[in-house]
Amino acid sequence: MGTAQNTADNVAHALFPASRRIYLRGSRSDLRVPTRQILLSPTRLPNGTTEENPPVTVYDTSGQWGDPAFHGDPHRGLPRIRETWVNERRNTRQPTTQLQCARMGIITPEMEFVAIRENLPSELVRAEIARGHAIIPANINHPESEPMIIGRRFLVKINTNIGNSALASSIDAEVEKMRWSVKWGGDTLMDLSTGANIHQTREWILRNCPVPVGTVPLYQALEKTDGRPESLSWEIYRDTLLEQTAQGVDYFTIHAGVLRDFVPLTSRRLTGIVSRGGAIIAKWCVSHKRENFLYEHWDEICDILCASDTAVSIGDGLRPGCIADANDDAQFAELKTQGELTRRAQARGVQVMNEGPGHVPIHKIHENMTRQIDWCNGAPFYTLGPVTTDIAPAYDHITSAIGAAMIGWHGASMLCYVTPKEHLGLPNRDDVRTGVITYKIAAHAADLAKGHPLARIRDDAMSKARFDFRWEDQFNLALDPELSRSYHAETMQGNSAKNAHFCSMCGPNFCPMRITGDIRRCTHAKN
């Protein structure tokens, strides 16, 4: 672990402005839920007095890296905050997975942690997990991670993808992107590396990552066959699963629902198969004239996952890759199989979610959600966008945020981010930031629409700050304080602008909020 020291220094350690780290305590002293409090300035009332504005507490995914008191070193990794909890369960012969515990009526520290984090009762958390409607991806071998929950009754989460390919990137860059991603609000992280040093890159990421890490084990298995899908075997794949569960990967994407019979259903598609995993499995099935070995060995896979409480995200290898292919027979045949696999995995104690599209026009989004809930036993749905039009490469964070917000509202539990580079290249740091913020927007818009009890507090604080012309508070409450501050500074210069009761959009004579203030003062004075 020699070269990553630079990485730590490279990451912008600048914490969010006017913020402090506050830990909420649970029922035990080692249960401390991190939050970020944004401090606000007072409102000046017309009568010359002031009114305090309480700080706004927001969900914080940055882990110890976001605590100003923490001086970490990627060499040593993060503190192992869940180690005691895992050991206690082992010593008291409790079951391993959160699902098994929930079914036995046990509220684990992880469940209590997420209940505090979401401001919801622990019993609701337990019940939703027991039903298979929510999961806490938390491999016992990744004790550095802070528990989070994925399910329809909870805040909508976002996943960010990082990972090198044969052509680009480095370990340093990937660790830096990881820290960058959790700083801006990524709830989970998938390491999709396909090039050299897969194992080592993952090790660096896991030991330093405060959020659950997912992978697609098939990518590493394929590296072991020098990139020949037809040379894959169950044994190679199984060994890869064992290697990665031991390392601490919190959830695996497994394309077990791509059955041999479904491959011909893609033959008249405009863009065929667009999932890497799906294409690899399809090639294997066609080459060997045999059923998908992941499907055939599903029970063994589940038992491997159970032993470390690695969750499974059943892949959608036949997801549509364009508007023309949305909601077709291939896609829904696989979704139905995902349902069968979900029930079998849940029966063996594995926490399960399902992956979903992809590219779907707006009017076909709702059907995806209702079928998934119906066919997959209410397991969390984890979608990629969906992209709602194909014509805007370089803006696919936006084409997909539209679909993501809608499907999040309808019930998708986690949204896989899309960056501006989608369909064009690998994201750099700026792209990761844009992708994360865009997906925080989609998730939050869905939370507002679903009426989550925590959702509207920040919006209302922002709106009040706008009405009061508290510019600094507006920047500090923003998802991206830095960019909003710099945009404002572009047209309004000098320190006085920060106190101006108007902005450059309307100028001083036209500010409707100032005029509204005048009207209220006027009406008030006359009463």
Add this chain to the structure above:
Amino acid sequence: MGTAQNTADNVAHALFPASRRIYLRGSRSDLRVPTRQILLSPTRLPNGTTEENPPVTVYDTSGQWGDPAFHGDPHRGLPRIRETWVNERRNTRQPTTQLQCARMGIITPEMEFVAIRENLPSELVRAEIARGHAIIPANINHPESEPMIIGRRFLVKINTNIGNSALASSIDAEVEKMRWSVKWGGDTLMDLSTGANIHQTREWILRNCPVPVGTVPLYQALEKTDGRPESLSWEIYRDTLLEQTAQGVDYFTIHAGVLRDFVPLTSRRLTGIVSRGGAIIAKWCVSHKRENFLYEHWDEICDILCASDTAVSIGDGLRPGCIADANDDAQFAELKTQGELTRRAQARGVQVMNEGPGHVPIHKIHENMTRQIDWCNGAPFYTLGPVTTDIAPAYDHITSAIGAAMIGWHGASMLCYVTPKEHLGLPNRDDVRTGVITYKIAAHAADLAKGHPLARIRDDAMSKARFDFRWEDQFNLALDPELSRSYHAETMQGNSAKNAHFCSMCGPNFCPMRITGDIRRCTHAKN
């Protein structure tokens, strides 16, 4: 008109790549509908032969500026393509407005123009206008403009706002932004200038603008009172209307629905009144203890508009300015009044649309649309976003594109763009481009969902180009060819990348599209 020559040179005259201007002919020789044809390269088939891909024809808003054969000069303005049509109507004593003509069964050249542009029957265009369900904003004094239609049965349109304020911008910059806006796809343009030189700025814009131009006459009227709302009068306002109709403004935002009784309904709002026009009128009503003079003089206003076929966009002065205030009593009281004013204006032959919000959470969007259709006689709805969360200044093009796509799908006919600078400052050229492209995405996603006959052609061509690895065609088909090409070039360097059968996202061993191609060749060979 001295200083704008530089402007012309400053505007990136670079036309879209691999494109040619094609005019579709109508029933008369002076009726030529501009389109842009994007030329595509052939598909290489597995058997070594090639298959031609037909060019894709797209809607083109850039006017003569987008014709490589045109060498214009902002000094002289654009050719007056509608002058003959207007004169013919006058000479044959036909009525002035498109609505009046439509009701008499007349299909005007403007109606035929938009029918060709939308690939729909002229009779449908006439019937929708006659019902008041669609409008063609086309002031007889703006003969430079190319007809376009706004209505639920047609392609969803987007409006861009430009305009200087007392603090920033210049005439040159505004004309440049106008040309920039129509280049990227803006369907109409509102000049919201509030600072110095309002008349002159507008003159430059109108004489060079190929799309309908809208204004808020109240802004200029207020300049005439040195910014004092209480000094406004019907006479000042009327003279401003006459000045602007004579100049050629195609539609006016008029806040006639802000009644005196509605002002107290905003008193418990978190952000009060956020429309400039709404706030000015409210202040006037409160100061004078009188009813809104725009409401009182509505019939006279309509007669002024009728004489030049200036359309009216009835403003939503009490639109919500934050999530907390959405769909409240003040908003809906005004919407109901907009309905009354709509029917009265339509009865006098005026083409009408209604402005809508603003800030609305996802789950409250649909109600806005259904009430507007219900209360406002099916007149086109023209919305600003809506923004679906308040917490992301610097990304409000995205927070609002989510709402815009949804309300477009539900039936909004035109979407007013929002740039990244919304709530923070005035947009620069880059912001205008980002705002326009983002709103083209929202409008197109809505068109796909509504099933407009022209909508999916470009998406499918893009998807086929993706599957074929025709990279240049992908860039050329994109809404923003320049940016997508440059993003691709960042990670894939050298000319060979343009022909690569993979991209940097997955690398050569993992490209699912390449593998799909292999599977199909393999399956095909065996059959």
